[in-house]
Amino acid sequence: MEAYVTAEHSAEGIATITFFHPAQNSMPSALLQRLAATISEVGEDERTKVIVLKSGGERTFCAGASFEELASIETEEQGLAFFSGFAKVINACRQSSAIVLGRVQGKAVGGGVGLAAATDYCLATQHAAVRLSELLIGIGPFVVGPAIERKIGVAAFSQMTLNAATFYSADWAKEKGLYAEVYESIEALDAALATLARQLASYNPEALRQLKKVFWEGTEHWSTLLYERAAMSGHLVLSEQTRAAIAKFKA
Numbered sequence: 001m002e003a004y005v006t007a008e009h010s011a012e013g014i015a016t017i018t019f020f021h022p023a024q025n026s027m028p029s030a031l032l033q034r035l036a037a038t039i040s041e042v043g044e045d046e047r048t049k050v051i052v053l054k055s056g057g058e059r060t061f062c063a064g065a066s067f068e069e070l071a072s073i074e075t076e077e078q079g080l081a082f083f084s085g086f087a088k089v090i091n092a093c094r095q096s097s098a099i100v101l102g103r104v105q106g107k108a109v110g111g112g113v114g115l116a117a118a119t120d121y122c123l124a125t126q127h128a129a130v131r132l133s134e135l136l137i138g139i140g141p142f143v144v145g146p147a148i149e150r151k152i153g154v155a156a157f158s159q160m161t162l163n164a165a166t167f168y169s170a171d172w173a174k175e176k177g178l179y180a181e182v183y184e185s186i187e188a189l190d191a192a193l194a195t196l197a198r199q200l201a202s203y204n205p206e207a208l209r210q211l212k213k214v215f216w217e218g219t220e221h222w223s224t225l226l227y228e229r230a231a232m233s234g235h236l237v238l239s240e241q242t243r244a245a246i247a248k249f250k251a
């Protein structure tokens with residue numbers, strides 16, 4: 001199946017945005033651009049009160065940066081352009097006037113943890129373990145770092161980053177504040193998500209919009225910071241360590 005981003009609107013004002021890539025929902029540039037644009041467009045639509053951000057498939061919410069695309073980067077400009085895709089998605093969630101609910105059904109790795117952290121309220125299953133594997137491939141979680149640190153604090157962010165090979169459980173992620181709720185199954189997750197989304201959509205939309213601004217106060221500088229961070233990963237990705245690590249993963 002081909003990669004896609006779709007958006008569906010319910011009569012109650014709930015917009016469900018789904019992204020998918022056949023390689024464990026890993027993210028090439030084109031998919032990141034489409035996802036960022038869709039989040040922005042849907043948020044600007046007057047019908048939208050709540051956005052649900054989800055991915056297709058069951059095993060993996062998002063495997064982060066596409067290794068195929070990372071392997072094809074040859075210049076710092078290309079590196080900056082690629083990692084800016086994550087900056088755009090995070091900033092689109094941050095700047096959307098709608099509350100964004102995350103639905104994390106399976107593992108989240110690297111940039112995938114950043115996408116979960118960019119949501120306002122994130123629900124997950126017990127299978128939704130998280131790992132920041134960037135150091136394993138010669139880079140760091142620079143672009144996604146501010147969003148993750150905002151949710152779990154600098155201590156847990158440092159722990160995850162430096163233990164790059166370790167998957168942390170969904171319960172750990174809940175304890176640290178990345179997930180608000182963890183469910184035993186996808187069915188239970190979807191039932192809780194539907195109830196929460198409907199409840200939120202019934203509240204005063206102006207109150208929700210004001211709350212959204214309050215939640216993200218102090219992050220205005222991310223409009224530049226995340227691109228500076230993208231340049232850092234964009235530089236490091238040209239290293240021999242990165243090339244060797246990706247070749248080894250794909251072997």
Ligand SMILES: C/C(=C\C(=O)SCCNC(=O)CCNC(=O)[C@H](O)C(C)(C)COP(=O)(O)OP(=O)(O)OC[C@H]1O[C@@H](n2cnc3c(N)ncnc32)[C@H](O)[C@@H]1OP(=O)(O)O)CC(=O)O
Pocket residue numbers: 023024026027059060062063064065066067068083086107109110111112114133134137139140141142143144145229230233249250
């Ligand atoms: C944003 C910033 C940095 C990043 O995001 S760096 C990228 C970090 N991501 C990873 O390190 C993911 C590595 N993948 C995994 O850990 C696992 O594959 C998984 C996602 C946990 C899934 O594990 P599972 O055992 O279920 O599946 P497989 O490992 O057998 O994989 C199946 C299939 O998918 C391919 N694949 C997995 N991840 C990627 C990927 N990122 N890109 C491309 N392809 C991927 C894998 O190769 C397998 O393919 P086959 O052809 O089927 O062998 C930087 C910043 O913040 O600055």
